[in-house]
Amino acid sequence: MAASHLRPGSIPRPAGLDSLAPGSGSIRLRSTRPRSESAPGGPRAATLARRPGDDMERPHAAHGGPGVALGTDPANRTRDPVRPGRDGAATRRRRPRGGRPAGRFAQKGCLVADASYGLGLRRGTLEAAERTRAVSPPTAQSYRQVLSGLPVAVYLADAQGRITFFNEAAAALWGREPELGKDVWCGAWRSYRPDGSALAPREGPVALAIREGRSIRGEEIVIERPDGTRRNVMVYPDPVRSASGEVEGAVNMLVDVTDRRRAEDALRRSEERYRTVLSLLPAAVYTCDAAGRITYYNEHAAQLWGREPRLGATDRRFCGAHRLWLPDGSALRHDGTPMARAVEEGRSFRNEKLVIERPDGSRIAVLVNIDPIRDEAGRLAGAINVFHDTTALVLAEQALRDREQRLREADRRKDEFIAMLSHELRNPLSALRNALATARLDAQRLPQALEIAQRQTDHLARLVDDLLDHARITQGRISLRREPTSLSRIVERAVEATRPLFAARGHRLSVSGPSDLRVHGDPTRLEQVLVNLLSNAAKYTDPGGEVAVSLAGDGGEAVLRVADNGAGMTPELLQQVFEPFAQADRGLHRPQGGLGIGLTLARRLVELHGGLIEGRSDGPGRGSEFTVRLPLLLEQQGGVAAGEPGTAPRRAARRRARILMVEDNPDAAESLRLLLEVLGHEVAVAHDGDAGLDVARARPPEVMLVDIGLPGADGFEIARRVRCDPALRHVTLVAVTGYGRDEDKRRSREAGFDHHLVKPIDAETLARVVARLESREADGAAAPGEGDGSAVAPREGAAAAPRLGATR
Structure with missing residues (x-):
């Protein structure tokens, strides 16, 4: 086996070579060829043995013949005559100080050599005497040739460590030929430990084997040659003992493992x-x-697992995670993971999804890719797993699925809303048509018909306003006009606006709370919030029910509650009650009516005020309660003054004004002309832009009501031409249009309009316009008007022109 394939502590000995048996004091060379192929006494076998009863004298120069000296003096280090004993066995005779030969000493082992199969050093007992006597004894020269021909380095040393023999492999390994009997312990130029520290010869393995009388197996040292190169070797020294058990020397075998070490270092x-x-x-x-x-x-x-498992542990095999789950939430045993299957089945896994639970209970999603690992023989040796955190991706995918679900739900609600809108618009339009028909057919029923028409017109206006407000809020284009506001006054106005609805259904309405709570808010929008809550309470409470409005202070907040004993809400409806178009009753009957956006508007308006709105219900049939929380003013002031926002507008003074109306719709123009004439004004009508400009130049009006969407020159163009005409610069321009977006109002202001009114225009608004004109003439200056939501900021440089006043 090549050195590069050996491992420390498990290096096979060269073929046939084991060791010199500790305590045996013997050397045995034996052929590794099968007995059937090596007959006793054959030419391949040579035996040098020590047998009980044989005398072995110490070699003397006169004896002659080749030999190997063990324990001889330096002058006799290369030759040691061996004389034949009885039965052809080679013997040596030890001569005591008195000169007489000592008794023969027995050997417990033998050295057997076979030139074809190598050399073996073994422990053991003496071969059977009969077999030993049948083998021809080798000569000392043949013994030396066997040692010299070994494929590994072997050398011998006496008890003082002097080298008495070495073979060619040892000299090649050392890079030199040591001087026998002079060099001690080792023939290397220098020796080192594996860590690079110097190793003194007396501390080397051979010295230790002789000093302690024990064998050393597989100790590694580094030897340095005279040329400076170094080799890693494994040493196997054995002590050589005499018959009395005394250590006479050592035999050492060195195995060059440099190539193996280099391969191991490279690995x-x-x-x-x-x-x-x-x-x-x-x-x-x-x-x-x-x-x-x-x-x-x-x-x-380790970071993804949330722990650092112990290498080689068996408590959590195949994965270091605390627990494992499948994406559907079911538990997964460690021995059922893709990693375990890869090891068992020897196949790869790609993009497998798992969920890892950490020791702290948190979970992450991972994507795993696994390949089996095989050894040189192709056997399964394990597996490698590369995985990464996909939690963010999984959450994003889930968010996308949720968004798609919400979009589908929104689309469904949109379809339902369109159906509801059609229903809600057709009902008042039908009532209007019937009322008008009744008035034409029976003049006595005119007052009743007009009352019906007024109610349905107001209802249509509220529907359109809600739709526009929802669009503004959705697009983030709604703005507040905030000022110190009395909540008690807001409650009074909201209750007054919804009182007819409560009266029609026979509800009992109660109001309680202090009158000094003030907030920094938009009075119109806060009233809109409360009107929506009161309208819902009235609609969803059976006739004869009870509705309570309470106002209180709680720390730095004002708390407004609207509670009823009506239909109540299911938990499912309560979760989505503030979503657009959410209603409890989606059936065909729909007795409550409405578009389902009132609470959505209320929530957004409250949030714009820095507040919070909440709904609560104990279940169907057990009523509902809505709570609005708003931040109070830092400094509370007294009651609301008479002139503060929220008070009723002053009654418009009656004044005859000269008005020019430019409107391309004949019915719209005629109906508005009739209304203005009833109010006492002088009205002229033109049905396109060019005609309107001609009429204005012929007899300049005080007020021009101009539709935006006109044939020919549109309303914006008319406003620009009027502002460029010195004779018409005093005219107050009012845009009258069905477009009420902020963008539309901005364009009106840029074109030169003083005000932007959104159709339909009621009589009160027109009266305020004319009243404001009279007020300005008297005061000589323009002042902000009451709120109707229709004002356009004045133009720069237009202060000298008469204006109707800012309305809201």
């Missing part, structure tokens, strides 16, 4: 690079062996 460096690359990957990586024990993981894996 280690490769593994280090491999681990460095894996540690730098932006993904989690870990490996396990064929038993599922984790053998490696990088920092990313």
Whole structure:
């Protein structure tokens, strides 16, 4: 086996070579050829043995013949005559100080050599005497040739460490030929420990084996040759003992493992690079062996697991996660993971989705990719898993699915809303048509018909206003006109606006709370919020029910509650009651009516005021309660003065004004002319822009009511031409249109209009316009008007021109 394939502590000995048996004091060379192929006494076998009863004298120069000296003096280090004993066995005779030969000493082992199959050093007992006597004894020269021909380095040393023999492999390994009997312990130029520290010869393995009388197996040292090169070797020294058990020397075998060490170093460096690359990957990586024990993981894996598992542990095999789950939420055992299946089945897995639970209970979604690992023989040795965190992606996908679901729901609600809108518009239009027909057919019923027409017209106006407000809020284009406002006055106005609805259904309405709570808000919008809440309470409470409005202070907040004992709400409806177009009753009957956007508007308006609105219900049939919380003013002031917003507008003074109306719709023009004439004004009508300009130049009016969408020159063009005509610069321009967006109002202001009124225009608004004109003539200056939501900011440089006043 090549050195590069050996491992420390498990290095096979060269073929046939084991050791010199500790305590045996013997050397045995034996052929590894099968007995049937090596007959006793054959030419391949040579035996040098020590048998009980044989005398072995110490070699003497006169004896002659080749030999190997063990324990001889330096002058006799290369030759040691061996004389034949009885039965052809080679013997040596030890001569005591008195000169007489000592008794023969027995050997417990033998050295057997076979030139074809190598050399073996073994422990053991003496071969059977009969077999030993049948083998021809080798000569000392043949013994030396066998040692010299070994494929591994072997050398012998005496008890003082002097080298008495070495073979060619040892000299080649050392890079020199040591001087026998002079060089001690080792023939290397220098010796080192594996860590690079110097190793003194007396501290080397051979010295230790002789000093302690024990064998040493597989200790690694580094030897340095005279040329400076170094080799890694494994040493196997055995002590050589005499018959009395005394250590006479040692035999050492050296195995060059330099190539193996270099291969191991290269492998280690490769593994280090491999681990460095894996540690730098932006993904989690870990490996396990064929038993599922984790053998490696990088920092990313530990972070995703939320723990650092112990390598080689068996409590959590195949994965270091605390717990595992499938995407559907079902638990997954560690031995059922894709990693376990990859090890068991030897196949790869791609983009498998799992959920990891960390020790702290948090969970993350991961995507795993696994490949099996095989050894050189193709056997499964484990698997490698590369996985990464996909939690953000999973959440994004879930958010996308939720959004798609919401869009589908919104689309469904839109369809329902269009159907509801059609229903809500047709009902008042039908009532209007019937009222007008009744008035034409029966003059006595005219007052009743007009009352019906007025109610239905107001209803249509509220529907359109709600739609416009919802559009503004959805697009973030609604603005507030905030000022110190009395909440008690807001409650009074809202109750007064909804009183007819309560009276029609026979409800009992109660109001309670202090009158000094003030907030910084838009009075019109806050009234709109409360009107929506009161209207819902009236509609969804059976006739004869009770509705309570309460106002209170709570710390730095004003708390407004509207409670009823009506239909109540299910938990499902309560969760979506503030969503657009959400209504409890979507059936064909729809006795409550409405578009389902009132509470949506209320919530947004309250939030714009920095407040909060909440709904509560104990269930169907158990009533509802809505609570509005608004921040109070930092400094509370007394009651609301008579002239503050929220008070009733002053009655418009009657004054005859000269008005020019430019309107292309004949019916709209005629109806508005009749209304203005009833109010006492002088009215002229033109049905296109050019005609309107001609009439204005012929007899300049005080007020021009101009439709925007005119044939020919539109309303914007008329306004620009009027402002460029010195004779008409005093005219107050009022845009009358069905377009009420902020963008439409901005364009009107830029064109030169003083005001922007959105159709339909009621009589009170027109009266205020003319009254404001009279007021300005008297005061000589323009002042802000009462709120009707229709004002356009004055133009720069237009202060000298008469204006009707800013209205809201």
